[in-house]
Amino acid sequence: MIHLTLGRIELDWGKNGGFQNHSALFRPSDLIDIPYFYAADENDAGSAALPLVRRSDTFSYRLITEMKEGYSAPLRTVARRLLLLGHTDDYCREEFEDLREIGYPNHDFSFDELRTLMCTADVGAAGFTPGLGSEKFGRFFAEYVLAGKEVEGRFQSNSHDDDDVSGLSPYTIIRLLADNPSAQDLPVTWQFADVADGGWAPRESFNAPVRQENRFLIVTEGTSDVQIIKHALALLAPDLADFFDFVDMRENYPFSGTGNLYNFVRGLISIRIQNNVVIIFDNDAEGVYNWERSTRLNRLENMRIVKLPDRSAFKQFRTIGPTGEHLADINGKAAAIECYLDAGSEPVVRWTSYDQKRDCYQGLIEGKEEIASRFLRQKKLEPGYDYSGLESILTMLISECISISEEAAKAALEAERLDG
Structure with missing residues (x-):
């Protein structure tokens, strides 16, 4: 029994x-x-x-x-x-x-x-x-x-x-x-x-391991995104971490061309990939531009195309540019994944280049390598560390994955209803 x-x-x-x-x-x-x-x-x-x-x-x-x-x-x-x-x-x-x-x-x-x-x-x-x-x-x-x-x-x-x-x-x-x-x-x-x-x-x-049809392939723009999201799952959602696989867009890129994530999305759609896939773009000027282009594609039912979520904490963020220091909204302009980590008491974004496609400046958070490294060194949750940005990413990611699985489960239930 x-x-x-x-x-x-x-x-x-x-x-x-x-x-x-x-x-x-x-x-x-x-x-x-x-x-x-x-x-x-x-x-x-x-x-x-x-x-x-x-x-x-x-x-x-x-x-x-x-x-x-x-x-x-x-x-x-x-x-x-x-x-x-x-x-x-x-x-x-x-x-x-x-x-x-x-x-x-x-x-x-x-x-x-x-x-x-x-x-x-x-x-x-x-x-x-x-x-x-x-x-x-x-x-x-x-x-x-x-x-x-x-x-x-x-x-x-x-x-x-x-x-x-x-x-x-x-x-x-x-x-x-x-x-x-x-x-x-x-x-x-x-x-x-x-x-x-x-x-x-x-x-x-x-x-x-969890069967392939129940797993989710997470595709990001680069190595840092992969490492941070994978580590965030291990620390904040260890009960769910074994559902996820990752593709690094800067290594082992499977399509020819420029190697950007937009072309990868087009390639996945063209071959009608059978895996459940979530594509995650950065929430900066370049990322939002390619995310907007990708959402206009005829995506597959087992695919979701998202960007890192906007945050109210990013609406009044300390920035430095040619005209000096100002508080500015970095959502959609400079919110790469390092901004979602605990960047200390006085994080600052430096505007680096003008993006003509979206008529806005692109920015980078200063000290992003050390910010990422500090998080990736964590073996367990640290008291006093601000995980709210990562929690917003994981909430979005898990929600998108649930919606893929729910649609598939409902379709199977409907097929069973018709057969029965």
Whole structure:
């Protein structure tokens, strides 16, 4: 048997070669020893036996626990990874509505009502500890989500052991509980060892990297952008970093010509690249010019073309030019990626050249190499360092990636609807 659980609630299960591979929910570092539970005769009380558990008046048994290799991560982390897999709240809503259309529901709740119920349930009262073994989700839903609520009578269930609520997928259940404060730190565990040890699937299939169709190729203007964004993911979003690959436009450039990012975008579109791709231009004069040109191209559905985000902090930025020192808006003129780092108490941009294409000056932040180097030397988050600029970049990047995955997931759901 193989199980995906939340605390002690069983979300999905399989047997032998019949199971869904959930490895994308976890990082390689989430592979640890976790508890596995087995039923034993009630008179067989070994050293690892847990107290007697009774399921009915005619059948009882003891739980035996063994520690084996498996995955475990907090619900909050798994829920974030699900977004990059396309399982967003909007996708959950569409899944829910599809089930209603085919007459599956065993209740008459709307999606918003169900989400509110799940977000406000007192999960702590359910005694979520892996040591108690597993329970069916339907039992938890009836006893701890609905019990005592005015809407309890609107749930038609012949048994609290029902495996599901309206056929919801385990990923949708995770997303519905993601905003529940009492659930966010619960462990999501994947107990695959028995299937691997039994030879039903190769062990490497359970610790494989995120599949190519779920990864994102990030293309930037240069080496500095690649290094900084990659390092920012490692420090600020380590739970998502393994979803991303990078292309350095100044090395290993795959197309002939001038080597600029605009030509690269045209090339990617012409060969209809199958990877999910996010193109990131700098927020300076040259970058914005090429970003504007690129957005007029007929981009692919699996592609997003963006520039580094504008920031209010850049609207009154200290600058130096031929006419002296002034406060100026550097958005779209001089905001290369180093400006999004902590540049100290008195950062300054020096205007360097006039850009005729956009009728504005191009600028560079002074000391950009040292600013970048200081950040890249960090082994962990440093107290007092201003990460807000990097956070704005990662928020934009992750949002664009989620939109790519969401569209693909919705398209797959629509194809399934038409086939069904």
